[in-house]
Amino acid sequence: MIHGSPARFDIISASMARLQRFLDVSVPLAPGVPTYPGNPPFELEPIKRIANGDSSNVSRMVIGTHTATHVDAPLHFFQDAAGVDSLALELLIGRARVVDMPRRGGITAEDLAAAGLREDLRVLFKTPNSALWNGGGFKQDYTHLTESAARYLVEQGVKVVGVDYLSVEEFKKPGAPAHRALLSQGVVIIEGLNLSDAEPGMYELYCLPLRVAGADGAPARVVLKR
Numbered sequence: 753m754i755h756g757s758p759a760r761f762d763i764i765s766a767s768m769a770r771l772q773r774f775l776d777v778s779v780p781l782a783p784g785v786p787t788y789p790g791n792p793p794f795e796l797e798p799i800k801r802i803a804n805g806d807s808s809n810v811s812r813m814v815i816g817t818h819t820a821t822h823v824d825a826p827l828h829f830f831q832d833a834a835g836v837d838s839l840a841l842e843l844l845i846g847r848a849r850v851v852d853m854p855r856r857g858g859i860t861a862e863d864l865a866a867a868g869l870r871e872d873l874r875v876l877f878k879t880p881n882s883a884l885w886n887g888g889g890f891k892q893d894y895t896h897l898t899e900s901a902a903r904y905l906v907e908q909g910v911k912v913v914g915v916d917y918l919s920v921e922e923f924k925k926p927g928a929p930a931h932r933a934l935l936s937q938g939v940v941i942i943e944g945l946n947l948s949d950a951e952p953g954m955y956e957l958y959c960l961p962l963r964v965a966g967a968d969g970a971p972a973r974v975v976l977k978r
């Protein structure tokens with residue numbers, strides 16, 4: 753039995769804090785989670801319910817391939833290109849840097865040069881976007897990568913780029929130049945992260961998109977290990 757005295761609670765909190773080596777930076781899949789316009793809203797529908805006399809609880813999900821935290825495959829913007837099940841696990845798991853990018857609007861190559869990427873293979877951008885998950889629907893004025901920034905990342909040898917809203921791209925940008933610059937060079941794009949609780953710095957990244965055969969993207973559980 754756990755007594756509710758403040759002292760006891762403090763002891764439990766302190767020991768839990770030591771155990772918390774993993775930071776879940778995935779956005780929960782829940783009804784009402786914002787989706788990019790034109791993508792299907794998330795649904796979770798009961799199919800079988802113990803409360804109704806069924807032997808178990810079973811549900812049906814409706815989910816887009818680019819809903820909440822997800823990975824883009826080259827097939828997202830290039831016909832006949834690789835699907836999400838072809839992405840290398842060697843890229844999706846490994847050392848990653850969370851970079852603080854507190855600006856709004858378009859991130860440029862100059863911003864990235866100032867951020868001082870140091871031979872990083874995997875970079876996750878923490879921007880004001882992470883606060884957009886706190887409520888309300890889809891926001892159009894999220895921070896995004898410009899084409900120059902995407903090309904800079906490719907030139908620097910970055911292989912995994914993560915952003916904390918539903919697109920690396922400016923909203924409705926014709927031709928999707930940032931996506932194309934990255935995906936055409938085999939760069940993995942992780943979108944829909946929530947980096948609110950991630951201090952800038954180095955982590956071990958675990959990004960595991962569902963193994964959906966031939967899909968243009970897939971929802972992913974993304975965890976950072978301190």
Ligand SMILES: [Zn+2]
Binds near residue numbers: 824918920941943
């Ligand atoms: Zn995308």
